[in-house]
Amino acid sequence: MDFRLLLLRLLLLLDLLYMAAGLARPPQLQDAHRPSSDSFSRCGSYKPSKANKEASQQLFAAENVAAGGAQTSAQSASLTVNVYVHIIDGEDEAIPQEFVSEQLSVINSNFGPCGIAFNLVGVTHTVNPAWFYVTMDSREEADMKAALRQGGYGDLNIYFAHLQQGMLGWCPFPEPDPTAEDRIMDGCVVSYLYGPGGEAPYNMGRTLTHELGHWFNLYHTFQGGCNGGGDGVDDTPAQASAVYGCPAAAPDSCPDSPGVDPVHNYMGYSDDQCMTEFTQGQMSRMLRSYALFRAGR
Numbered sequence: 330m331d332f333r334l335l336l337l338r339l340l341l342l343l344d345l346l347y348m349a350a351g352l353a354r355p356p357q358l359q360d361a362h363r364p365s366s367d368s369f370s371r372c373g374s375y376k377p378s379k380a381n382k383e384a385s386q387q388l389f390a391a392e393n394v395a396a397g398g399a400q401t402s403a404q405s406a407s408l409t410v411n412v413y414v415h416i417i418d419g420e421d422e423a424i425p426q427e428f429v430s431e432q433l434s435v436i437n438s439n440f441g442p443c444g445i446a447f448n449l450v451g452v453t454h455t456v457n458p459a460w461f462y463v464t465m466d467s468r469e470e471a472d473m474k475a476a477l478r479q480g481g482y483g484d485l486n487i488y489f490a491h492l493q494q495g496m497l498g499w500c501p502f503p504e505p506d507p508t509a510e511d512r513i514m515d516g517c518v519v520s521y522l523y524g525p526g527g528e529a530p531y532n533m534g535r536t537l538t539h540e541l542g543h544w545f546n547l548y549h550t551f552q553g554g555c556n557g558g559g560d561g562v563d564d565t566p567a568q569a570s571a572v573y574g575c576p577a578a579a580p581d582s583c584p585d586s587p588g589v590d591p592v593h594n595y596m597g598y599s600d601d602q603c604m605t606e607f608t609q610g611q612m613s614r615m616l617r618s619y620a621l622f623r624a625g626r
């Protein structure tokens with residue numbers, strides 16, 4: 330067992346102890362989950378760019394003006410996104426054959442209430458040890474995406490690999506005016522180790538659900554902490570920082586704001602079994618963002 334796996338198991342054990350005691354993970358343990366060379370990270374998604382934030386602010390303002398904040402009804406929406414999956418295998422380690430269908434089934438189920446469906450149109454298989462252990466913002470990531478990416482900015486490319494540094498996945502936010510490089514680098518990279526049937530507590534395929542939320546322009550529920558606009562979605566309660574594990578009673582880290590921490594939201598850092606919902610506001614945000622930033626581009 331390598332050091333990273335040992336540390337991961339130790340952190341998960343501490344999680345269980347805290348959960349058993351009904352406590353939220355203390356700040357020093359949350360710090361241990363930030364990306365570093367010897368810990369793991371729930372999500373490495375890039376921070377929204379300045380252009381994304383400015384365009385999104387206009388979108389948020391328009392939502393509030395429209396009919397007093399009326400939201401696009403997810404129930405009546407129907408959006409099908411074409412998906413290209415890229416399986417990267419190592420020399421001595423291959424991603425299981427059934428992995429893609431299981432993972433697609435998970436996201437179709439999780440996004441069903443949003444009126445969003447994913448249509449698998451292509452799967453590529455590549456054996457490349459350097460890409461298999463890809464890291465974020467690396468030469469390998471750029472080379473892999475340049476070689477494999479298909480479709481337009483409205484099409485989803487997903488790369489499954491064995492991510493390094495304990496990373497579960499990352500995914501870019503949409504850009505209002507994507508450059509040629511933005512278009513190549515668009516697409517989600519997810520570790521198959523934490524996909525369906527993978528390493529608990531991230532073994533239900535919901536890492537990809539979370540990452541796709543970013544692809545559809547959702548921020549983390551704890552974005553901005555207790556102050557300011559937070560994630561820009563009205564019906565996700567403000568949250569001071571990420572909550573890990575699956576606390577039986579959700580903490581109220583921003584007591585001056587309505588609601589308790591949304592520990593069951595897909596856009597937090599809870600365990601897979603704990604993440605079960607997008608809010609109506611998030612569903613509306615995703616559909617509007619797709620129409621604005623990605624559809625037909």
Ligand SMILES: [Zn+2]
Pocket residue numbers: 371372373374539540543549
């Ligand atoms: Zn994230």
